[in-house]
Amino acid sequence: MDSSSVLSFAKMRQTARQHDAVILFCRVPEALSEKLHGETPSSERTRAFHDVDRALEWCEDQLLEHADRERTQYNGLLDLVNQQFGSSTMARAFVGYLERLDVTAGTYLCREGEASTSLYFVERGRISVTVELANGQQKRLRSMGAGTVVGEMGLILGTPRSAAVVADLDSRVYRLSAESLRQIQLEVPEIATAFQQFLLRLLARRLVAANGEIKALLD
Known part of the structure; x- marks a missing residue:
């Protein structure tokens, strides 16, 4: 690195300040x-x-921290489900079929290649979706905070997990198992219909986001 390069970085630090x-x-x-x-x-x-990857993780942490401070419409899982179902009665009934899990940082909710038997609602904390590369290293695909859902694709398709899900922080999640989903479909079909509509909206939003990322890469 020559003197002109050193000077360029000095100017960058000054601009950053x-x-x-x-x-x-x-x-x-x-x-x-x-x-x-x-x-x-x-x-x-x-x-x-x-x-x-670690640098991007730091950037995402800053954004997530800011989003948590700005979040005003999310007050827990029941509030999230109520917003999606449009009925507090159905929301409370649906939550009754879920299993609450308080997990510590580093806990795996599922691992890549496992059978997909459940999905998870994140009430608090943060989790990451990771995949294992050919060289044995872990690659983090995205982080998700409170008010998000993970694991829905595997549960819908009945395919093995395409990625692992691990808690970055001490977190509280709610698990919906495939068995509980079948119970809902048999016992309260109107709630099952509301949940399916929620999943359709969720998948549509993620498809739009993925298309945006592809467009950005092509541009």
Whole structure:
């Protein structure tokens, strides 16, 4: 790294301070660390990470933290279900079929390749969806916070898990098993219909988001 490159990064740090931004460095050789960070490696305007995935995880953590502060419409699982079903009576009945799980950070809700026998509602905390790469490393696909659902595709299709789900933080989730879903369909078909409509809306939103990501990559 020549002197002009060092000067360029110094200007970047100055711009970051002016705009209240943070510069993230990934896979930086130790010999270059001081030149990139400046005289104060612990500067709040620069951070170093082992790889790009960890850097993106840090960015997502900031966004999730901000979203949690801004979240005003979510007050727990019952509130979420009530919003989707449009009936507090049906919402309470539906929640009665769910199993509450309080899990600690690092707990796997399911592993890649396992049979898909349930889906999960996240009431609080944060979970990540990960896949195992050919080299044996884990790749995180996305993180999900309170008010989200995970595992619905496997349960609907009856296929093995295409990814693992692990708790990033101590979390509270509610499990809907395939057996409980069959009970709902037999005992309260109107709730089963409301739940199916909820899943259709959820999958449609995720399809729209996926199309947007593909478009962004192509552009």
